[in-house]
Amino acid sequence: MTDIETTPIRPTTTAPNPPRQADKTPPKWSARLWSILLVACFALFLDGLDVSMVGVALPSIGADLGLSTTALQWIISGYVLGFGGLLLLGGRAGDLLGRRQVFLVALAVFAAASLMGAIVDSGTLLIVSRVIKGVAAAFTAPTAMSIITTTFKQGKDRNRALAIFSVFGASGYSCGLIFSGFLTELGWRWTFIAPVPLALGALLVGYFVIPRSKPTATGGVDLLGALTLSSGMLLAVYSLVALPEVGADNLLPLITLIAAAALLAAFFVVENRVRYPLVRLGILRNGPVARANLCIIGLFGTFLSFQFLMSIYLQSVLGWSPLQMALALAPAGILVVIISPITGRLITRYGSPRLIMVALASLSAGYVLFLFNGSSPEPNYLTDVLPSILLLGGGFAFGFSSIMAQGTDGIEDSEQGLASGLVQTSGQIGGAVVLAGVTILVTSGSHATTGIDVGWSQFQPGLILITAVALAALAVATAPLWQRNGKAGQHRLRS
Structure with missing residues (x-):
């Protein structure tokens, strides 16, 4: 409406052309915008890199630390459960506490947990580092995406930024597959060391370029929902993988499975009653x-x-x-x-x-x-x-x-x-x-x-x-x- 009202004398000769040309012209971004985008992209890149790189190194880790197939499974499951169990909470925390603050703290924890995995000599501590790393990723991934969606205006700018964001995630997985082979030949610990300088570099750049943000949402954080969901899934997976090792005569897997069922049932009860639920269950209808x-x-x-x-x-x-x-x-x-x-x-x-x-x-x-x-x-x-x-x-x-x-x-x-x-x-x-x-x-x-x-x-x-x-x-x-x-x-x- 504004363009038509301000240029009424040339409605048929020149008005149609500029919009079509603008559609073909890629948006021009400043160096600061590119820096913000690349920092957010590197967070997703690190997530993809981690999953594929550690997966290739599993046999070498098992041989060095004397871990069984079940224990090796937890090196992967610990990460994805920490990630999946708190992902919704991570996105909500960014809205409530400020995206910049949550992103930078979580990225620092991600780097520290990766370094921890590189220096430990215990399978248990390695799995703990993986859980911590997954939890950190649960906060970096959604806040990185929300930083993009709030920095780039809706339309071509945001679509282009999100397309680049997705490519970085895919590239991280691909690079992890390739680099892990070379790094594991040097020693499996290098697969944990490699993400550290990348995370610290993104942290340093992000500290200077990501604008300070204030909370953008009101309400509370559904900590009880997050706790019941993540702990219930951890116990459920533990019960399943522990059964073949301890045998059918051992009641521990059965007890933990019952506890897992109780926690997951509590999660659904909490989500139906809490004022600000982690998941509005009606969306699944x-x-x-x-x-x-x-x-x-x-x-x-x-x-x-x-x-x-x-x-x-x-x-x-x-x-x-x-x-x-x-x-x-x-x-x-x-x-x-x-x-x-x-x-x-x-x-x-x-x-x-x-x-x-x-x-x-x-x-x-x-x-x-x-x-x-x-x-x-x-x-x-x-x-x-x-x-x-x-x-x-x-x-x-x-x-x-x-x-x-x-x-x-x-x-x-x-x-x-x-x-x-x-x-x-x-x-x-x-x-x-x-x-x-x-x-x-x-x-x-x-x-x-x-x-x-x-x-x-x-x-x-x-x-x-x-x-x-x-x-x-x-x-x-x-x-x-x-x-x-x-x-x-x-x-x-x-x-």
């Missing part, structure tokens, strides 16, 4: 949102568990070096980096439900293919391994952004943060649960003694579970399609 939260479990849970399984199987059973293992998985990360920037346009054109179905179908096909090819005593990488890796990388690249889009589609602006945080939380916690189930199946087959074939028989049940979870997520994603076809068939019969 939205069908697409509920399906997105289930699909992210199938996507992230199986992908994380597959990396854990392959890291141990390829290195400990087949004798691959950490560098060979890292390079073997690297094409998946590279595909994520290449595909992620264009996924937004594909979602706009085809819709997130279709892309989610394609992604989960690709993921499931990759697992099924490896079930048939992976049993070879000396698998050929190009024919037996690489096809599955490419299917998995493509599936994850298309699926993650599509699920995030569906999980927030149609949600009021006031609950966008809740919806996106809920999907991420489901992915992290679901990942820990699926990984726990895979660990149970692998450790229950550890009675096997020698031979490559025996080693495959020990790992195969875990891969079957991974495949089943992916197929279940695919069924959830395609459920609306079958429902529509069923209703259409009934309508034709009636007519």
Whole structure:
């Protein structure tokens, strides 16, 4: 309206051209804006770097510290449970306490926990450092994103910034796969040392460039909800992975499982009664949102568990070096980096439900293919391994952004943060649960003694579970399609 009123004498000759040209011109940002964006991006980069880099180093860690497969599982689960259990609280804390303050403190804790993991000589202390690191990431990730959304104005500026933000996350995972092989060859502790200077550098730059912020939300922090959710999930995963080691006669896993159920039940009671809940449970009555939260479990849970399984199987059973293992998985990360920037346009054109179905179908096909090819005593990488890796990388690249889009589609602006945080939380916690189930199946087959074939028989049940979870997520994603076809068939019969 303003442009039309101030330029009434040239409405048909020049007015239409500047807007079209402006649409094609990328926004010009100052050095300060770029610095703020890069600091926030590095926080997400570190999260992706950590998960993939430590995953490749697991066999070396286990050999050096004398850790069992169950203990190694906790090095991954401790991080994702700390992350997922407090992710929603982290986003809320930034709104209530100030994003700059929360981000910088959490980033400092992240660096300290990483350094702690590099110097400890105890498996227990290493796992503790991983939990602390996950908790720190639960505060850096959502505050980094909120710093971006409040710094860059809505529209092209914000969309461009968020696209760069997503690419950094994917790049962190890919770089972790590649660098971990080289670093683990030097010593697994280097995989913990490497993120420290990056985190400290981001902390130093962030201190000077991120503007001071005041709390932007009112109300309270649902500490009781966060405590019951995170502690309940920790106990649930512990109960599952402890059972094969202590035996059915030991009542401790049963007791902790009952305690976990009680804590999770208390979480739902708290969320229904507290004035400022961590999660408004009514949001899950939205069908697409509920399906997105289930699909992210199938996507992230199986992908994380597959990396854990392959890291141990390829290195400990087949004798691959950490560098060979890292390079073997690297094409998946590279595909994520290449595909992620264009996924937004594909979602706009085809819709997130279709892309989610394609992604989960690709993921499931990759697992099924490896079930048939992976049993070879000396698998050929190009024919037996690489096809599955490419299917998995493509599936994850298309699926993650599509699920995030569906999980927030149609949600009021006031609950966008809740919806996106809920999907991420489901992915992290679901990942820990699926990984726990895979660990149970692998450790229950550890009675096997020698031979490559025996080693495959020990790992195969875990891969079957991974495949089943992916197929279940695919069924959830395609459920609306079958429902529509069923209703259409009934309508034709009636007519």
